[in-house]
Amino acid sequence: MVSSQRSREEEGVKKVAVFGLGFVGLPLALSFAIRGCEVYGVDVNADLIAELNEGITHHLEHYHNTPIQKVLKDQLEAGRFKATTDAADALANCNNIIMTVGIPVVNGEHLFDHVESAARAIGKGLKPNDLVLVRSTLVPGMTQNYIRPILEKESGLKADDDFYLAYSSERIAEGKAFEEFENMPTLVSGVDRASRDRAMELLGIVTKADLVPCSSMEVVETAKVMENISRDVDIAMVNEFARFTKALGVDTFEVIRVANTHKRVKLLLPVPVLGGYCIPNALHYLTPKAEEMEVPLPLLRLARDINEHVPQFVVSMVTRNLPVLAKEAKVAVFGIAMKDFSNDDRLSPALQVIELLQTTGIKVAAFDPAVPTRHSFKVDSLQEALEGAHGIVVLAKQDGIDYNNFSLFNKYLSAAGQPFIVDTRNVYERKVVEAGGFILETL
Ligand SMILES: NC(=O)c1ccc[n+]([C@@H]2O[C@H](COP(=O)([O-])OP(=O)(O)OC[C@H]3O[C@@H](n4cnc5c(N)ncnc54)[C@H](O)[C@@H]3O)[C@@H](O)[C@H]2O)c1
Structure with missing residues (x-):
């Protein structure tokens, strides 16, 4: 179990790093920013980061009737969202880390490279009491058997002892992302109950639908x-x-x-x-x-x-x-x-x-x-x-x-x-x- 001295983030403003700013990660990061969190969006694609920091995105999402382009500009101006390639800086500033990078399939073969590199980067900057919440679609068993060992090796910390580790699948459909982050029932589990509860607390900032705890x-x-x-x-x-x-x-x-x-x-x-x-x-x-x-x-x-x-x-x-x-x-x-x-x-x-x-x-x-x-x-x-x-x-x-x-x-x-x-x-x-x-x- 996680040590009881852990901070429950009583400081009020949640600091969230979202790794991967694609079709899921960008609207998800902005969903947290809209609700007052301080969000670092991390991506390895430097061109994408430059565009986002200028308020440019080609996505066709709407938050209620506001296009994502306006949401992005507003959150950049409010200082609640920042896009960066600097994973270490984001991790130094945040204690809630969400992974949304994908597993591409090429000629029937899945490539774990993005998940591996994101897990390594997160592991390198991981601090005691941080939460890592994985939202990528994975081969069943991967959070426990693939991501957890990388995080532990890179950080020298132990999940369920020093940091929180949880998994929550992403169910949004492109084009309805903001609405579905808020209103889609969401499944959650963790390496232990404390991890699951901490993930539910974070998800609950955006998701008003049922958060379904799983075993x-x-x-x-x-x-x-x-x-x-x-x-x-x-x-x-x-x-x-x-x-x-x-x-x-x-x-x-x-x-x-x-x-x-x-x-x-x-x-x-x-x-x-x-x-x-x-x-x-x-x-x-x-x-x-x-x-x-x-x-x-x-x-x-x-x-x-x-x-x-x-x-x-x-x-x-x-x-x-x-x-x-x-x-x-x-x-x-x-x-x-x-x-x-x-x-x-x-x-x-x-x-x-x-x-x-x-x-x-x-x-x-x-x-x-x-x-x-x-x-x-x-x-x-x-x-x-x-x-x-x-x-x-x-x-x-x-x-x-x-x-x-x-x-x-x-x-x-x-x-x-x-x-x-x-x-x-x-x-x-x-x-x-x-x-x-x-x-x-x-x-
Ligand atoms: N697109 C959807 O509608 C949807 C819906 C539900 C679930 N999902 C799942 O969510 C995940 C993300 O999907 P997506 O459509 O947003 O993918 P995407 O390709 O649009 O975005 C992934 C982003 O991750 C970035 N990335 C790769 N390696 C990285 C690293 N090491 N550090 C930081 N960023 C890195 C890429 O540059 C890219 O911008 C996938 O697992 C997918 O299966 C997607």
Whole structure:
């Protein structure tokens, strides 16, 4: 147990260091700052830090109706938030340390480098009575068996004796971060009860929803990965249903809508494939442990496989409607974000679809006003995307795209053949599209 002389931070103002200022870390850090904490945001990306300290971020979050850009500027001006690459300085000034760095998966292999380097940096500056609260999504068991030994080795301190160590999974969806930090029930556990209680006290500054105490950090880590995988499986199922309804000639979205009138049925909508950081990666966080324990996961692997093949299905809807050979064809893509109304294109299904279209020889011009990433196929306006294209592929909804401007479409699209729209986001009503002279393909 932690020694009783520990300070319970009676000084009033909590000092919080957040390691990793990405889609989770930045709005989380600002959520603490808004509520009066003094927050150091630490990241290894010096360009990101420079931008943040100038009040620049490309995220599309809102705190109530205030855009994150304004929240950031206000908190910088109030002196409650500071972004830095100097981990040692942040740790010297803070006794609540939150880790939000990720575990990227590259070619099916997870990379622990970020977690390892963040844990090392935190360990080096750790002081007695500090709280380390891990919020990254992890392979179950990692806080105890991977992060804890690094922290203890680097600091020379012992968790549950000299410092507090806890795990709380992060459940927010990008675009709803501020709201969900506040209102999403949150699971918490620690190496001991004191660590868990201290983490709950810290989390309670931002989270008004239930803080659910759990018996071990492994329970929380496992629940998080399973939550993500369950969505992967649910979506694989409806993607498969969608193929059936399409072959049958009935409207998939209508079938799902009416099936969901059953009180115990809750089908999700089909999507071109799950993108983003969390869901596609989740199975890869479970498999190392499952393999170690020789637990087969055939259903979960199949679901991932089905979802990974959906982009090919989207491409087949394009190619069968082309009035010319693929190598002479062009399509306009609307939206490349990993989900609707997001600026995040990491592991975006749109990028996979575009790559496959290009592999078949089709020229792609994609417009997405929200995603800042540079890509050779990206253009700056809807007109440029449409110019000479034979059809439109809708891969994400975004503000700033007029999806129903059929007169603009007709003005710029190629006159060859009948134009088509491949709608993977349930944007269109069939009769409207067909009245506009377009073929409509849906999942
Ligand atoms: N994005 C989401 O919607 C979401 C939702 C729930 C949970 N999560 C989980 O939260 C974690 C973070 O996700 P994210 O989307 O914010 O990732 P991100 O890639 O946007 O941000 C991670 C940040 O960590 C920084 N970083 C890497 N190594 C570092 C180090 N040693 N010290 C300090 N900073 C370092 C990176 O430069 C980057 O800015 C992941 O584990 C993810 O699975 C994400």
